[in-house]
Amino acid sequence: MPYETFVCESAKVGQVIQVISARDQDLPQAGQRFSFKSPQEGVKTKNFTIRDFGNNTAGVVTLRGGFKRRSQEIYHLPVLIEDGGLQTLSSTGTLTIRVCGCDTDGSLLTCSAEAIFLPVGLSTGALIAILVCIVILLVIVVLYVGVRRQKKKETLMTSKEDIRDNVIHYDDEGGGEEDTHAFDMGTLRNPKVIKENLFRRDVKPELGLCPRRPIASQNSADISNFISQRLQEHDGDTSAPPYDSLATYAYEGEGSVADSLSSIESVKGEPQEDYDYLNEWGPRFKTLAGIFGERSESQSDVTSSTTTENKH
Structure with missing residues (x-):
């Protein structure tokens, strides 16, 4: 079976990153004696070594620091195990060491590959799939909120089905001020009623708005022209009473089945x-x-x- 452990990127030189042990399943545990060493004894490796503790256990010790997952994320360390019997038996195993990111206290945070020492490990593909799903959900929520806000700003006249030529929608504030092709202001004016100095006849004008009449010259002898001028001024003076008012007239009994309700004796000689x-x-x-x-x-x-x- 494969044997795996991990080393932190912040590991220091001479740090014990893992303790290993051995056991013979065919013999009772009492009296068993095992020793641990590297297969190439006397040749120092550059990364890790085995330190025998003398109690059937050994430690994996780092020989350098500054491990980086980007440069190399997996190391293989061979381990030679020998028993203490009359006839020495030995076995060689390979320990896989992964470079992982750790917390300040040495706790495992993340590894490039499958997270070991966890009851349920998640692969890199699974983590990426989870992150993609979270991003998609966030995008959907943002779009939904944006559509809700846009619907609140729309008015009753912003119907997308209204495709009449004389209806133009401007969603932005101040939109359409430079649009001089879609409408003509001249069509909104009635040329029959456009006159200069035209006053409203339904409201009594203020004194300051009344046109000033020219003062007739006292030395003028043309009385006829003076009277005609004053007559024209009064005829064209829209500020003079009576002012326009609304009056509704109807015939008595109009719209009634019984016709007029006048008294029968209102007409003599009936x-x-x-x-x-x-x-x-x-x-x-x-x-x-x-x-x-x-x-x-x-x-x-x-x-x-x-x-x-x-x-x-």
């Missing part, structure tokens, strides 16, 4: 009418038919008496 048709409207109009029937009979009597007197 011709005699027959109100017998009221009896045909039913018992609800019986009283009204009786009233108008009596009035028609009295008018007939008055008419007949007047005719008799005229004959005499």
